[in-house]
Each structure stands twice: as C-alpha cells, then as structure tokens.
Amino acid sequence: MSTSVSRAKQTKGNTLPDIIRPYGDTTGDGMVQVSFTLPIPLDKLAEGAALQLAAKMGLAPALLVHAKAMGSDFTFFILYGSVSHLVNLSEVVVVEREFALLSAKEVNAAIKKRLRRKLVVVGACIGTDAHTVGIDAILNIKGFAGEKGLEYYTEIKVVNCGAQVLVPELVARARAERADAVLVSQVVTQKDAHIHNTMTMSAAFREAYPAGKVPLLIVGGPRFDQGSAATLGVDRIFGKGTTPGEVASYLVHAIRSGKVAASLA
Amino acid sequence: MTAVTPVTRVRPTSPAKPKLELDPAVIRKARSLARKAGAPVVKLARTHTTVSVERAVLRLAGLSGADHEGVPWVNHLVDAVRAEVGLELGVTAPVFDALRRGEAPDLLTLAQKSAAGSVPFHRPQGRDSHAASSLALRSVKPGMARIDKNRATRDRLIKRHGNPKQRPWIYLIVATGDIYEDIPQAQTAAREGADVIAVIRSTGQSLLDFVPEGATREGYAGTYATQENFRLMRAALDEVSKELGRYIRLVNYASGLCMPEIATLAGLERLDMMLNDSMYGILFRDINPIRTFVDQRFSRQIHARAGIIINTGEDNYLTTADAVDAAHTVTVSQLMNEYFAKEAGLEDWQLGLGHAFEINPEIPDSFRMELAQALLARQLFPKAPLKWMPPTKHMTGDVFRGYLLDGFFNLVGAMTSQDILLVGMMTEAVVTPFLSDRDLALQNVRYVLSAAGGLTEDFHPPRDGFIQTRARRVLSEAVDLLEKIVNDTGEPGSVPLLQAISDGTFGLMKRPSDAGKGLDGVVKCAPGYDNPVSTLLEAGI
Numbered sequence: 001m002s003t004s005v006s007r008a009k010q011t012k013g014n015t016l017p018d019i020i021r022p023y024g025d026t027t028g029d030g031m032v033q034v035s036f037t038l039p040i041p042l043d044k045l046a047e048g049a050a051l052q053l054a055a056k057m058g059l060a061p062a063l064l065v066h067a068k069a070m071g072s073d074f075t076f077f078i079l080y081g082s083v084s085h086l087v088n089l090s091e092v093v094v095v096e097r098e099f100a101l102l103s104a105k106e107v108n109a110a111i112k113k114r115l116r117r118k119l120v121v122v123g124a125c126i127g128t129d130a131h132t133v134g135i136d137a138i139l140n141i142k143g144f145a146g147e148k149g150l151e152y153y154t155e156i157k158v159v160n161c162g163a164q165v166l167v168p169e170l171v172a173r174a175r176a177e178r179a180d181a182v183l184v185s186q187v188v189t190q191k192d193a194h195i196h197n198t199m200t201m202s203a204a205f206r207e208a209y210p211a212g213k214v215p216l217l218i219v220g221g222p223r224f225d226q227g228s229a230a231t232l233g234v235d236r237i238f239g240k241g242t243t244p245g246e247v248a249s250y251l252v253h254a255i256r257s258g259k260v261a262a263s264l265a
Numbered sequence: 266m267t268a269v270t271p272v273t274r275v276r277p278t279s280p281a282k283p284k285l286e287l288d289p290a291v292i293r294k295a296r297s298l299a300r301k302a303g304a305p306v307v308k309l310a311r312t313h314t315t316v317s318v319e320r321a322v323l324r325l326a327g328l329s330g331a332d333h334e335g336v337p338w339v340n341h342l343v344d345a346v347r348a349e350v351g352l353e354l355g356v357t358a359p360v361f362d363a364l365r366r367g368e369a370p371d372l373l374t375l376a377q378k379s380a381a382g383s384v385p386f387h388r389p390q391g392r393d394s395h396a397a398s399s400l401a402l403r404s405v406k407p408g409m410a411r412i413d414k415n416r417a418t419r420d421r422l423i424k425r426h427g428n429p430k431q432r433p434w435i436y437l438i439v440a441t442g443d444i445y446e447d448i449p450q451a452q453t454a455a456r457e458g459a460d461v462i463a464v465i466r467s468t469g470q471s472l473l474d475f476v477p478e479g480a481t482r483e484g485y486a487g488t489y490a491t492q493e494n495f496r497l498m499r500a501a502l503d504e505v506s507k508e509l510g511r512y513i514r515l516v517n518y519a520s521g522l523c524m525p526e527i528a529t530l531a532g533l534e535r536l537d538m539m540l541n542d543s544m545y546g547i548l549f550r551d552i553n554p555i556r557t558f559v560d561q562r563f564s565r566q567i568h569a570r571a572g573i574i575i576n577t578g579e580d581n582y583l584t585t586a587d588a589v590d591a592a593h594t595v596t597v598s599q600l601m602n603e604y605f606a607k608e609a610g611l612e613d614w615q616l617g618l619g620h621a622f623e624i625n626p627e628i629p630d631s632f633r634m635e636l637a638q639a640l641l642a643r644q645l646f647p648k649a650p651l652k653w654m655p656p657t658k659h660m661t662g663d664v665f666r667g668y669l670l671d672g673f674f675n676l677v678g679a680m681t682s683q684d685i686l687l688v689g690m691m692t693e694a695v696v697t698p699f700l701s702d703r704d705l706a707l708q709n710v711r712y713v714l715s716a717a718g719g720l721t722e723d724f725h726p727p728r729d730g731f732i733q734t735r736a737r738r739v740l741s742e743a744v745d746l747l748e749k750i751v752n753d754t755g756e757p758g759s760v761p762l763l764q765a766i767s768d769g770t771f772g773l774m775k776r777p778s779d780a781g782k783g784l785d786g787v788v789k790c791a792p793g794y795d796n797p798v799s800t801l802l803e804a805g806i
Binding site: 074 | 662
C-alpha cells in the first residue's frame with residue numbers, strides 16, 4: 001500500500017526529548033482537563049465516583065472543579081489533575097505523507113508529461129450519506145482552506161456524482177468515464193456505516209474490473225483509521241482537514257509510481 | 266420548571282420604528298418578482314400529479330399497512346392502477362370504480378388483490394365516473410376530518426398547557442435511529458427546556474419511494490418517519506406537555522420522494538411543524554424539479570389545513586456556498602418559499618422561514634453581517650415565525666471555540682427577535698451530542714436570552730451604518746437575482762425558474778427538469794383528472 005508507517009522524530013536529529021508529559025503551566029506538571037457524565041444523581045457519592053474514575057485514568061492528584069446535576073439521574077463533572085502516564089515519543093507510530101506536495105502548476109505539468117491526456121476523477125458520497133461537504137471541498141472549484149478544488153486543475157477532469165450514490169451506479173459511472181481515480185467521501189459513521197460502505201465499494205470495483213485495472217480508490221472522511229487502507233481495500237485514506245492540493249499531489253504520486261499508468265495499458 | 270424558563274419578554278407586535286430603513290418599493294418589487302417566478306411553476310404543479318400525491322390520497326381514504334416484505338399497500342394499489350390504466354385521471358377514479366363494481370369489499374382487500382394482479386381496472390365513463398368520483402370524495406372525508414380534529418385538539422392542548430413563556434422557542438433534535446430510545450431522550454430534552462422536538466430522519470429516507478411501516482429501531486443518523494413512530498412520539502410528548510404545563514411541539518420532515526404522504530401522516534398524527542422547503546430536494550437530493558414542486562404544493566396544502574408550521578431550509582444554501590457572497594440566495598429562497606407557501610394556503614404564522622449563522626468567523630465584521638442578515642429576514646417577514654439555525658460549517662473540533670460561536674449565534678437570535686431557535690451544539694461536526702453537550706448548550710441559550718433578550722429594545726443600528734447598508738445590499742442583490750431568474754427564458758413555453766435551476770443559479774448545482782430522482786413518478790394530468798383531496802383542500806371544506 002502507498003501508506004508508509006514510520007517511527008517518528010528519532011532520526012531527524014532534532015532535539016525533542018524521548019519522554020514528555022502534558023503541559024499545564026509548568027514543564028513536567030502533567031496537567032490535563034477532562035469532563036464526563038456519570039449516570040447517577042449529584043451527591044457526595046457521585047463526587048467520589050468521579051474522583052475514582054479520574055484516579056483510574058491516571059490523574060493523581062485529581063481536582064474536582066465542577067459537578068452539576070443534569071436532571072435527577074445524571075451528573076456532569078469537570079476535573080483537573082496531573083496525569084501520571086508518560087508519553088514516549090520513540091514509541092509513537094504515525095502515518096507520514098509518502099508524497100511531495102506540489103503546486104497546481106506542477107500537478108498539471110506532471111499529468112501532461114506522464115499521461116498525455118487528462119486524468120479522470122470520479123467522486124461521490126455513497127450509501128445513505130448525504131453529506132457532500134467533504135467531496136465538494138475537494139472537487140468543487142471553490143475548494144477548501146484557500147486551495148482551489150480539483151475542478152480548477154486544467155489536466156484533471158472531474159465528475160462529481162453528488163450524494164447518496166449507489167455503489168453499482170458509481171462503478172458504472174467510473175467505467176463510462178474511464179476513471180483513473182475514484183474519490184469517495186463518508187461522513188456518517190453511525191453503526192460504522194463508513195466502514196461497511198467503503199468495503200462494499202472496493203469489493204464492487206474489484207469485481208467489476210479485471211485485476212490490476214481497478215482505478216485508484218481513495219476514500220476520505222473524518223473518522224477513518226489512517227492505517228486501515230488495506231483492510232478497507234482502498235489505495236489511500238484521507239482524514240479531516242485534507243486539502244485538494246494534497247489529493248492532487250497524491251494523484252501525481254500514484255501516476256509516478258505506475259498505479260495509474262498501469263490501469264491504462 | 267421556573268428555573269429553566271428565561272425572563273419572559275413580550276415582543277411588541279408592531280415595533281414603533283423599523284430597525285432597518287429598507288425602501289418599501291424595493292420590498293414590493295422583490296415580492297412581485299417572486300410571484301412572477303413562482304406562478305408558472307404553480308401552473309405546472311396544478312397540471313401534474315405524482316405517484317406520491319396519489320398514494321397520499323389513498324392514505325386519506327384510510328388505506329394503510331404493508332405486505333410481508335414491507336411494501337405499503339398504497340404503493341401496490343397505485344402501481345397496479347398505473348400499470349393498467351395510467352394515473353392521468355388520478356388513482357381514485359379507477360380504484361373507486363373497481364370498488365363499486367364489487368371487485369373487493371374495501372380498499373385494503375382491493376390493494377391486496379391488485380398486488381396479485383387479479384383486479385381489472387377501468388377508466389370509468391359518464392355516470393360511472395361521477396359515481397366513482399363521489400364515492401372517492403365521501404371516502405377521503407373521514408381522513409380530512411381527522412386532520413381537522415387534530416388541529417382542534419392541538420389548539421385545545423395549547424390553551425390548556427400553554428405556549429412556551431419565552432421567544433424564541435427552543436428547538437432540539439433527537440436522533441438515535443430507534444424510536445424507543447428517541448422517546449425518553451425527547452422527554453428528557455423537554456424537561457430540560459426544549460419547546461420543540463425534532464426527530465431527525467434516517468439519512469436514506471428522502472430517496473425511498475415508499476413510507477416504511479410501523480415502529481422502527483434501525484436507522485442511520487436518524488429515525489425513519491413512519492405513521493406509528495409519529496403516533497408514539499406525539500403521545501409521549503403529550504404526556505410530558507401535561508407534566509410540564511407547556512405544549513411541546515413535534516417536528517419531522519416532509520421532504521424527499523414521499524413528501525405528500527409524510528405531510529399527510531403528519532396531519533393524521535398531529536405533528537406540529539414540518540421541514541418543507543421549496544427547492545431543497547431538487548438542489549441537495551437531486552430529486553426531479555417537477556416532482557418536487559408538484560409534491561410540495563400538495564404537501565403545503567395539507568400543512569395549511571392541518572395547522573402545521575413549515576420550516577424552510579435556507580441554511581443549506583450556506584453550507585455549500587459562501588455565507589457572505591451568497592447571502593442574497595437565502596433571501597431569494599425565503600421569498601420563493603413565502604410565495605409558494607401562501608399560494609398553497611399557508612398563513613403567515615405558519616411560515617417558519619429559515620436562515621443560519623454560517624459566516625466564516627475569521628472574516629472581520631462577521632457578527633455585524635450576521636446581525637444585518639437576521640434583521641433583514643425579521644423585517645421582510647415580520648409575522649413569520651423565523652427559524653434561526655446555528656453554525657455548522659465553521660464548527661471545528663475545537664469545542665471551546667464552538668461554544669463561544671454558539672453564544673454569539675444565540676445573541677443574534679435574541680437581538681433580532683427570532684422565533685424558533687435550533688440549539689447549537691459545541692460538538693457539531695465532532696460526535697453525536699453527549700447529554701452534557703445538550704445541557705451546556707441549553708445553559709448557553711438561557712444565559713444569552715435572559716442576559717441580552719431585552720436588547721431588542723435598545724438596539725437600533727444607526728441610519729446608513731454598516732448593518733443597514735449591508736442589509737440593503739443583500740436585498741438589492743436578491744432583487745437582481747430574482748430579475749435574472751424571471752428573465753431566464755429558454756425555449757418558448759419554458760418555465761424561467763426551472764431554467765434557472767437547470768443553469769445552476771442556486772447553490773451552483775445544475776438540476777435540469779428532465780432529470781433527477783423520482784422523475785418517472787410524475788404524470789401529466791389529463792382533462793377529467795380527479796383528486797378528491799385536492800377538491801376539498803382547494804375549496805376549504
């Protein structure tokens with residue numbers, strides 16, 4: 001898979017310490033703030049229960065600063081405390097971006113040079129998901145976070161199918177448009193709908209296309225586990241806050257690594 | 266209970282001095298352009314019917330229930346009639362003609378037999394046609410009477426329990442997917458101070474071409490709208506209204522492919538408000554424009570009759586378009602919604618025209634522009650119960666900042682006399698609200714209303730200042746856009762508003778009138794088309 005997993009920060013010669021603690025107002029104080037609700041009425045017992053939970057979460061000492069009854073059956077708490085856990089930076093595993101960020105001009109030039117035709121991107125929200133905000137932010141010319149969407153790129157042809165597109169419809173459209181890449185946005189996560197929908201989608205594409213000819217499958221949404229691309233059967237997952245430029249740069253990276261060219265032969 | 270009620274304030278019915286100095290001639294022009302844009306669409310709506318309108322008629326005639334696979338009997342019967350003789354004359358003529366001929370003793374049996382393909386339907390002629398038509402009229406009267414009776418019951422309960430003591434009314438959403446989870450949540454929300462409870466629908470429902478049956482426990486990001494769910498929730502809220510001494514209103518969604526049927530079920534089960542926008546389904550759900558306008562007119566006639574307040578969906582425009590540049594599209598949509606609503610018989614007090622706090626908070630003067638827009642809506646529609654909707658687009662994972670933004674949203678609502686306030690959650694765009702999020706959100710609303718509600722008295726933006734100028738500019742841009750729509754004529758005989766919609770004038774989405782979901786359910790009425798419900802609705806009897 002294109003996603004590379006690496007150990008962070010160790011080899012870069014920077015001066016971050018290995019072990020850190022949360023910072024309240026002094027280095028090493030470990031201070032954090034948490035809030036939660038317990039399903040019991042507000043009284044001394046409830047306050048004790050909140051402190052017990054805080055202790056089990058590693059807050060020692062914990063300071064109960066706010067307790068409020070919500071109706072007769074629930075109590076809301078805010079606590080501050082020093083967390084006893086340590087963060088070991090050398091054990092942090094993150095997904096690093098495996099491709100270089102390119103400008104729109106560079107993206108267009110790269111597509112022209114490598115493909116000698118427009119790159120075709122088909123996008124949709126699938127299943128019952130009606131939230132087009134994500135796919136629109138990436139595709140619409142208006143874009144997101146000050147960056148223009150993929151429609152703005154002269155060498156990319158964008159087909160935005162909109163919301164609540166059925167998977168067979170999406171596959172048919174991708175075939176009709178000879179899509180190089182399929183972008184799917186999934187915002188609704190109730191009952192893991194985003195997972196089910198994505199897996200259904202990737203399976204349908206694998207079924208409809210001969211092996212090795214499946215378009216690049218890209219899924220985006222705020223609640224995907226960044227490392228789960230392989231499980232979901234997609235090439236790349238993009239999370240919250242992804243800009244169109246990142247997606248475009250990734251597309252070029254995929255062309256360069258042969259993923260797109262291969263699908264054209 | 267007194268603890269949850271903010272200081273009572275009575276809005277003066279006719280403010281001594283308007284807060285914005287808008288040119289009455291421009292306002293008149295805006296309304297006349299809206300009428301000009303809307304009238305050809307109404308004509309279109311009058312000359313077409315849809316499968317869902319016909320199914321709604323059968324529901325009013327008392328047909329309900331579904332087969333073992335969950336396909337409603339109204340769908341079976343309409344499909345059978347359509348397959349055999351078409352719907353150009355309406356579903357009732359062939360159906361009640363078949364009943365008269367003794368094909369079945371009642372509608373349910375007829376629908377069951379028709380599902381098996383064993384009922385011959387005819388287009389009755391002459392005397393038979395008259396007889397079928399009068400039988401149909403008699404058959405839908407009990408349904409209409411039930412809607413009328415529900416309206417009277419609502420009036421009585423409001424008199425007994427009372428309206429909320431404050432304006433705006435506090436509107437909260439529940440959405441678990443399971444009606445039996447929704448019920449205690451809704452009751453809790455009412456106890457915490459909600460005046461209006463909306464049960465969000467499962468996201469897929471707008472594109473279902475049938476209304477699910479029975480109590481449902483499975484839904485995505487919401488609970489299916491079904492007649493039984495409506496009944497259960499209304500009963501639960503009646504119980505809590507009695508307990509609280511305050512009539513709690515229930516909201517659902519008359520939108521999507523089954524809009525007319527859901528509107529009908531809302532009337533039959535005494536729902537109090539329905540989300541019902543004139544163009545939302547077209548633009549955001551890609552539902553065929555003609556289907557939408559036909560369904561919508563019928564739905565609004567039902568709402569008018571049932572005493573239901575509609576809530577329009579202008580907030581949606583701003584989630585795709587920019588809230589500063591596209592502010593005037595909200596005004597245009599409000600004017601169109603007003604025109605279509607009044608044409609369908611709704612009165613001013615039933616027009617919950619929508620607008621939202623969606624200007625990017627990073628923009629300088631964003632709050633002043635929000636105030637200008639909210640005042641503009643207030644002043645253009647002085648008698649309408651405006652629905653003020655919270656920020657969503659610019660809510661981030663920073664819940665602390667979100668809480669502040671919601672406070673400012675509440676402040677605009679308080680300062681501009683909004684009537685229905687959808688409570689903003691700081692966890693918008695993060696998670697389904699926690700119990701504590703809702704509690705914090707209500708504290709926010711109460712604090713702002715009690716601390717600053719009286720500002721309506723003191724706050725008068727200066728003549729030709731930033732706010733007045735901004736409001737005038739938005740209004741004039743709205744007039745320009747309406748002019749553009751009215752003049753958007755394609756081929757002769759084309760409808761300018763439909764042309765504008767297909768050109769992508771609204772929300773940048775192009776929706777041609779010969780495409781979109783539900784198009785195959787649209788039927789052009791033939792001379793002699795009969796719809797007993799429309800007959801009663803149009804005549805007001």
